Amino acid sequence: MAGGSSQSGMKAALTLIGKRFASSLLTLLLVSVTIFIIAQLLPGDAAQEALGQSATPQQVAALRHEMGLDRPAYVRYASWLTGMVSGDPGQSLVANMPVSEVISERLPNSLLLAALTALVAVPVALAIGIGSAMNRGGRLDRALNVATLSMVAVPEFLVATIAVLIFSVKLRWLPSIAMASEEMGWGDYLRGVAMPILTLSVIVIAQMARMTRAAVIDQMDRPYVEMAVLKGVAPVQVVLKHIMPNAIAPIVNAMALSLSYLLGGAVIVETIFNYPGLASLMVNAVTSRDMPLLQACAMIFCAAYLLLMLIADVTAILANPRLRAQ
Amino acid sequence: MIFNALSQAKALPLSGKVGLALVLFWLAVALFGPMLAPYPVGAFVAYDVFDGQSAAHWLGSDYLGRDVLSRLLSGARYTVGLAAAAAMLASATGTALALTAAVGGAKVDEPLSRFMDMLISIPSKIFSLVLVAAFGSSLPLLLLIAAITYVPGNYRIARALAVNLAQMDYVQVARARGEGRFHIAIAEVLPNMIHPLLADFGLRFVFIVLLLSGLSFLGLGVQPPDADLGSLVRENISGLGEGALAIIAPAVAIATLTVGVNLLIDGLPGRGKRA
Numbered sequence: 342m343a344g345g346s347s348q349s350g351m352k353a354a355l356t357l358i359g360k361r362f363a364s365s366l367l368t369l370l371l372v373s374v375t376i377f378i379i380a381q382l383l384p385g386d387a388a389q390e391a392l393g394q395s396a397t398p399q400q401v402a403a404l405r406h407e408m409g410l411d412r413p414a415y416v417r418y419a420s421w422l423t424g425m426v427s428g429d430p431g432q433s434l435v436a437n438m439p440v441s442e443v444i445s446e447r448l449p450n451s452l453l454l455a456a457l458t459a460l461v462a463v464p465v466a467l468a469i470g471i472g473s474a475m476n477r478g479g480r481l482d483r484a485l486n487v488a489t490l491s492m493v494a495v496p497e498f499l500v501a502t503i504a505v506l507i508f509s510v511k512l513r514w515l516p517s518i519a520m521a522s523e524e525m526g527w528g529d530y531l532r533g534v535a536m537p538i539l540t541l542s543v544i545v546i547a548q549m550a551r552m553t554r555a556a557v558i559d560q561m562d563r564p565y566v567e568m569a570v571l572k573g574v575a576p577v578q579v580v581l582k583h584i585m586p587n588a589i590a591p592i593v594n595a596m597a598l599s600l601s602y603l604l605g606g607a608v609i610v611e612t613i614f615n616y617p618g619l620a621s622l623m624v625n626a627v628t629s630r631d632m633p634l635l636q637a638c639a640m641i642f643c644a645a646y647l648l649l650m651l652i653a654d655v656t657a658i659l660a661n662p663r664l665r666a667q
Numbered sequence: 668m669i670f671n672a673l674s675q676a677k678a679l680p681l682s683g684k685v686g687l688a689l690v691l692f693w694l695a696v697a698l699f700g701p702m703l704a705p706y707p708v709g710a711f712v713a714y715d716v717f718d719g720q721s722a723a724h725w726l727g728s729d730y731l732g733r734d735v736l737s738r739l740l741s742g743a744r745y746t747v748g749l750a751a752a753a754a755m756l757a758s759a760t761g762t763a764l765a766l767t768a769a770v771g772g773a774k775v776d777e778p779l780s781r782f783m784d785m786l787i788s789i790p791s792k793i794f795s796l797v798l799v800a801a802f803g804s805s806l807p808l809l810l811l812i813a814a815i816t817y818v819p820g821n822y823r824i825a826r827a828l829a830v831n832l833a834q835m836d837y838v839q840v841a842r843a844r845g846e847g848r849f850h851i852a853i854a855e856v857l858p859n860m861i862h863p864l865l866a867d868f869g870l871r872f873v874f875i876v877l878l879l880s881g882l883s884f885l886g887l888g889v890q891p892p893d894a895d896l897g898s899l900v901r902e903n904i905s906g907l908g909e910g911a912l913a914i915i916a917p918a919v920a921i922a923t924l925t926v927g928v929n930l931l932i933d934g935l936p937g938r939g940k941r942a
Contacts, residue, residue: 371785382801487682490933494873494925498884498900499918506910605792609881613904623793624885627800635800642793650788 357658365651372643373425377418380632425640431633435626440637444619448641451611451618454534455603458541463596466546470553470592475580477558485550492547497609501540508536537614544606545599552595560588590660597653601646683934689927697747700740708741709733709892717903717911727912730903735913738899739920745895746921749806749879753813754872760814761821762864766852768822769829780826787819795878799887809888813875820874824867828860869932873925880921896921 405411409420424430430440473485508515515535560566561584569583570576604620611621623638625631676687705725706712713728720727726735764783768776786794798812832838833856841855880897882888889895894902899917906914 368785368788372789375785375789376797379797379801486933487930490682490929491922491926494877494929495922496877496880496884496897496918496925498881498897499922502900502907502914502918505907506915510908510910601790604790608792608796609884612885623796624887627796627887630800632800635797639789639793639797643789646790647788 354658358655361651361654361658365647369644369647372647373422373640374418376636376639376643377421380636381414421636425637430637430640433631433634435629435631435634440634443622443634444637444641447617447619447622450616451607451620454537454541454607454611454616454618455600457534458538458545458603459600461538462542462545462549465542466549466553466596466599467592469546469550471557471580473550474554474557474561475576477561489547489551492543493551495544497540497544497606498613500543501536501610501613504536504539508539534616537610537616540610540614541603541606545602548599548602549596552599553592556591556595557584557588559591560584563587590656593656594653594660597649597656601649604642604646678936679931679934682930686927686930686932686934689923690931693743693747693924693927696740697744700743704734704737704740706734706737708737710737717906717909717913720912726916729899729911729913730905735899735916738894739896739917742894742896742899742917743920743924745889745893746876746880746897747924749810749889749895750813750872750875753810753875753879754817754868756810756814757817757871757875758821758864758868761818762825762857762860764818765822765825765829766856768826769833769856770848770852776826776830779822783819783822787823791816791874791878792881795882796887799882804882804887804890806889806893809879809882813879816878817871817874821867821871825860825864828863829856832856832859866932866935869928873928876921876925 402411409417421431428441430444432438433440433443436443469485469489473482476482515532557580566579566583569579574583607618607620608624610616611618612624615621619638619641623635623642626635626638676684679687701708711732712734713724713732716728716730716732718724718728718732724734724736726739729735729738764779768779795812795816798815799809802808802812804812829852833851838851838855841851846855879888880895880900883895883897884901886901889898891898891902896917900914900921903911903913903917
């Protein structure tokens with residue numbers, strides 16, 4: 342692209358991002374179809390479930406009609422989807438209130454937990470990743486490799502259990518149940534969520550540090566780094582002035598990808614600490630087979646996941662020097 | 668064959684040897700553990716609940732006064748057995764579909780790959796929770812759910828491998844020779860992707876162990892009276908406050924199993940780039 346002007350580069354990047362965004366939306370739509378279909382496979386429908394075994398067929402039929410379950414599947418899908426989009430995903434069967442209300446109570450808690458975890462995890466992961474990349478092949482790098490490789494495979498509830506044993510049983514610093522309520526001050530809140538954050542961080546950091554290391558090492562193998570080393574630039578300067586500006590986009594990409602591990606981790610962590618978030622709500626919905634609530638929760642998680650993937654891809658597109666303005 | 672495996676084991680780095688030892692240990696436990704159990708699995712044998720370590724009960728007693736070691740030995744069989752079966756099913760299905768896509772041309776490859784891309788963008792825990800809610804969680808269903816959840820990941824890796832191989836000269840020669848698609852997929856392409864696929868199988872196994880024990884921990888996986896390692900953590904959760912061995916032992920057991928597999932795969936020569 343020697344002769345390409347910066348404007349055409351920008352345009353190409355925008356087109357690519359637009360396409361990527363459209364394909365995310367399409368994927369989300371297909372995901373909603375999949376989730377809807379799986380939820381419909383439930384043996385016996387919601388009306389039967391609500392009335393119990395002793396209901397007469399007439400009662401069940403009446404309730405089915407009232408709930409709109411006697412309409413064809415595609416009509417129900419269309420009304421569910423338009424409901425989702427307009428912010429009304431239906432009625433929670435167990436809580437007996439609108440799904441949107443149940444979720445709006447829990448969603449901020451989960452978002453806060455995720456934000457705080459990212460705040461803790463990102464700097465630590467960056468330090469570990471860059472540190473072990475600079476020490477490539479050395480003792481520190483190998484030790485960190487084994488450590489992060491092991492942490493990736495450790496179940497969340499072991500990390501949580503060990504955290505409770507140390508901080509709440511032995512040291513008695515922190516409560517073993519996470520509380521979150523309106524009346525609590527920030528100090529109490531932070532004490533309450535310290536252990537969930539710690540547990541989630543440990544899991545995300547391991548993944549993130551490995552990907553950061555890979556991104557930095559990828560840059561280290563480039564000729565421009567060899568050039569800088571050969572002309573006698575100090576190692577720290579090589580990393581800060583030469584590698585980092587080029588590695589930032591791949592690192593942001595790695596961060597977005599590994600933050601998606603938060604979604605799965607939250608399911609276990611919120612449950613073990615009794616944290617009133619979206620993931621524990623979803624587990625409750627599975628246990629009570631509250632399908633409208635479950636479908637809405639699943640869609641939120643999938644949307645969050647796709648958003649993270651979109652961010653990862655967009656940074657990769659913007660970082661591509663063949664597309665970026667020169 | 669055996670000498671070959673031995674020399675390969677010797678060539679592993681230290682962490683890989685540790686991993687191999689852990690994997691062999693848990694395989695042995697899954698195979699022979701229940702025979703070695705000192706007490707029947709469901710028997711109430713201790714006077715106290717959440718006993719510490721003692722000569723009669725090496726890993727103490729659980730929340731009902733049952734022997735933790737005996738329950739752990741039988742739980743390991745569920746965890747290892749279910750996960751191994753599910754990982755095999757996932758790998759076999761994913762690879763078979765990938766081979767079909769690789770030799771089937773664009774009109775098979777495109778829709779199949781788009782469908783798998785869609786499935787892969789549902790986080791695995793969320794996907795399995797929806798499946799459990801819809802179907803329930805008997806042992807065969809759990810096996811199936813875990814397998815379905817990890818087919819797309821295997822498909823993606825296997826397809827990338829198979830598509831590359833299908834363009835190699837020797838495959839073109841086989842095509843020109845007039846070999847059928849089935850022969851090309853099974854006899855030409857598959858043998859050359861076995862090594863990376865084995866590494867991928869190990870990773871799927873780790874993911875599935877973590878998924879299934881996570882589900883059991885939530886009470887949505889293996890149902891009583893059966894118990895895998897995740898169920899053991901769940902049922903003894905009330906002992907957390909006193910730091911009971913009954914809750915630590917099964918959690919550590921899962922971790923040593925999954926960490927062992929990870930270390931082993933990482934130590935293998937020419938392993939895949941994925942973490």
